[in-house]
Amino acid sequence: MTEEEARRKQRARFEGLAHVVAAPLHRYLLRRARPDLVDDILAETMLVLWRRIDDVPGAGTDSVPEPDDVLPWCYGVARGCLSNARRADGRRLRLMERLIRTQEARPPAGDTDHSDLHAALDTLAALDREVLQLWAWEGLAPRQIADVTGMTSNAVSIRLHRAKKKLAAQLGRKDTDRSGHRTGEGRSSQ
Template identity: 70%
Template sequence: MTEQETRRMRRTRFEGLAQVVVEPLHRYLLRRASTETAEDVLSETLLVLWRRIDDVPGLGDGSASPPDPDDVLPWCYGVARGCLANARRADGRRLRLVERLIRTQQRAPEEAAEHGELHAALASLGAADREVVRLWAWEGLAPRQIAEATGSTPNAVSIRLHRAKARLAAQLGRKNGGRPGHKSDEGRSGQ
């Protein structure tokens, strides 16, 4: 069988399956979600059915009449149920992100006032340097982890981080090389 015949047979099987399951799946989803969500999830469900057409139990080879709904619908309901659960999780994540962004924006003026000098120094860095510094300082990542996150090499990240920290220190007036917040004679005897 040629590749074109295989594709044609696959399409015929899917069309036969879709003909049988679209309406029942749509009704199933409408009873569980809003119209927009139901339609989105139905599209996602059909995409999964297309990808997994060979896994659908009771489908047959598609050369005969459409499949028996009693054979294919239970499995398709399971796929739709999983797609609906994924959509609900995604909506929850989106909602939590929006809430977090709102809280961050509400706090931003206070933090900007407290750390205006730091934010200005960070803004003066290039985008790549700024991202490396933020991943290191705010997320607590090591250069190896930053390299993985940014698609760079650990060595390049280490160099970029070292140079960016030096530029920040210079801009923030810490050119003496001492550790910020520590007296230079701290820990020494008075002799």
């Protein structure tokens, strides 16, 4: 059997499966999910069925399988897709709530001007800026930043150190004299 024939057979098997299970799965999802999510979850379910057509019990070589043979397994796939959609919806809701809380906690825009900071950040290379922002704004340690960026912890530490130095230089906050110390203090001239 050629590859083209195998694809045609697989497509025919899937079309027969879809013909049998689409309506029952749609009803199943209508009873369990918000109406605006049903079509997306059904589409995700059908995609999983397409990818795993060889795993569907009862979806043998016949073009139209018996509903009693395939529906229980397909309901299980739909249930998994529904769970994924609910988790994703929960994550989106938590993110929106967090963004709203963050926005409410911010001082009014007119009170502080950070344009010099943003201009200085824009002079940094993209990866340097990302590492610095993850450290300063998200409060991540170099080990955690390494997980985010895919770099090693050591590379992150070096990049972070250099980025902080560049940012300080851009902002003009690099003091040559250290407060509380006199030049030459603690050193012998001999």
